[in-house]
Amino acid sequence: MKKAYRVFLGAVLLLPLLFPLLAVINHGVALGVASPLMRVGISLTANHLVVTLERGDVITHQGNGATITLLPGTYRLENNGSAIRISDAAGKSYGVFDGPLQLVPAQGTFQLGNSRYGSSYRGSLEILLRGTDGLTVVNLVDMENYLRGVLPREVIPTWGNYGGMEALKAQAVAARSYALNHMARGSHSNDPYDLCDTQHCQVYGGKDGETANTDRAVAESRGRILAWNGNPIEAYFHSNNGGYTESSGNVWMTSFPYLISQPDPFDDPGNPNLQTHPHAIWEKDVPVKLLNNLLVGSGALATVEEVKIASVFPSERVNELRISGGGKTVSFLKERARTVLGLRSQLFSVREQPESRVWIASANTKESMTELEGKWAVSAHGIKRMLMGESYSALGVGGRDTVPYLAYIFEGRGWGHGIGMSQYGAYNRARAGQSYTEILSFYYPGTQLLNAY
Ligand SMILES: [Zn+2]
Incomplete structure (x- = not known):
């Protein structure tokens, strides 16, 4: 099979291509040597932070470098209006500190009691004041360990037991590229961290969710990213594409040369020989009342007379959904046609007449x-x-x-935007014997696989 890109292994050859990456990997780690250190914002379920210290863990006060001496145990840190107060579970205060605090664990991991996506984390922790009542909590973790905490949250690790290891490796490369791209773009340039731990960036759960399969996928693709003109790509991915990938310009506003629309026979949910998402063929009732409300927003009387797909792209994803009635028409374009109705994908049709449901x-x-x-x-x-x-x-x-109770019936295929790599498509390709480089060259055509470090 002719590959759409070459695999470069020699770091010397890469230097000209990687030059733009220098701006990305600038966290004090030499390029080509180590996994770059990243700052990941950790979501909390409260304004304060609960942290458990083990023997030997050190909290330092970054303002003057002084060490705060605390015995092993669980502590509560909170913003008292202008500084960080540390107290224990019984409410006993251990002091108030006006600058960021840093926790360096003796064993390389630490425990948080109220983080949203995980409890045990690798690396170190920085705690900063946010406003007058909140805290910003940042996990300093190197890229490879970060990915070990991302993959299990974004893909199904057990696929590795059923012929899907190459799909997990493709996911590791996509996640690594995506992270570097977001850092380079400054997705969080207004925050004291590079990436958040939610779906806005990639869900990151720290050490808790790590599995042998996803760890192996990260290790066996160590440092590898997809690049376009030497820059890490927007490696979008989704669950199931319904049998056809989509150009980003047909969903959002921006087009990328490597995010194109093409048939994907390995992700056809109608093919019983494939492993596809169990809900990749779907049906949804949308009440006439809801459609009426959308029409009222356009100034019409609330009487829907027609719901029509006015145009589609070559993939058959909807370009324009039109709702008419009372002499008015309202149109929803591209991704909006899907999101306004809460549909699973943009690849759908609608029955002509409403039905009682x-x-x-x-x-x-x-x-x-x-x-x-x-x-x-x-x-x-x-x-x-x-x-x-x-x-x-x-x-x-x-x-x-x-x-x-009348509703229009929408029927569709796929789950997600359909842009870039389909996870189920990658799984089927891996099971059919494709390598992760072959999988990536299909979903991100024309990109280069290179070693960032
Ligand atoms: Zn984010």
Whole structure:
């Protein structure tokens, strides 16, 4: 197979290409030697921070470098309005410190009691004041250890046991590239960290979620990134593309030469021989009432007369969704056509006429009503959504009827924006024997795989 890029291994050859990366990897670590140190903002579930110190852990006061002596135990740190107060669980105060604090754990890991995505972290910790009542908590961690905490949150680690190791490695390269790209772009240039730990950047859960498979995927792709003109790429990924990838310009505003639209036979949810997302073929009812509200926003009377897909891209993803009624029309373009209705993907169709989606059901004898599968049903026990494959049993006076709850039925394929790498597509490609470099060259055509360090 002809590859869309060459794999460069010699660091000397790379220097001209990597020059733009110097601006990215500038955290005091020499290029070509070590995994760069990153600053990751850690989400907390409260304004204060709960941290557990082990024997030998050191907290220093960055303002003057002084060490704060604390015994092993659990402490609460909070912003008292102008400084950081440290107290223990019983409320006993251990002092107030006006500058950022740094925690360097003796064993290389530390424990947080109220972080949102994990509890145990590698590297060190910085604690800064935020406003007059909050704290900003930053995990200083090197890129490779960061990725060990990202992969298990973004992909299914057990795929490695079923022929999917190359997909996990492709994911590691994509995540590494994505992180460097966001750092270079300054996604968080207004924050005292490079990346956050949420979906805004990539979900990062520290050490807790690490698995043998994802650790191996990170190690076996160590330092490797995808680049375009020497810069790390926007390595977008998603769960399932419905059998066709999408150009970023057909979803958002910006196009990239390596994020293009092309058929992907390895991610066709209709192919029973593939492993595809269990909900990659979907159906959603959108109540007429909700569509009416969207139309009212355009100044029309609230009477939807037509819901129509006015144009599609070659992938059949929707370009324009049009809602008309009362002499007015409102259009939703590209990704907005999907998000305004809360649909799983932009690859969808809509049935011409609205249908009643709530049934009132009862029966003279205990009777199973398979026609209620997937619909809303009202009974003496309340209203419930019947699952696909679930049959509804009713016992009562007999008869079925509908109530005037009308909805337009949207049917679609895929989960996510469809841009860049499909995770399920990568999994199927790995199972079919493709290497991670082959997988990446399909999903990010024309990019170069190179060693950032
Ligand atoms: Zn972010």
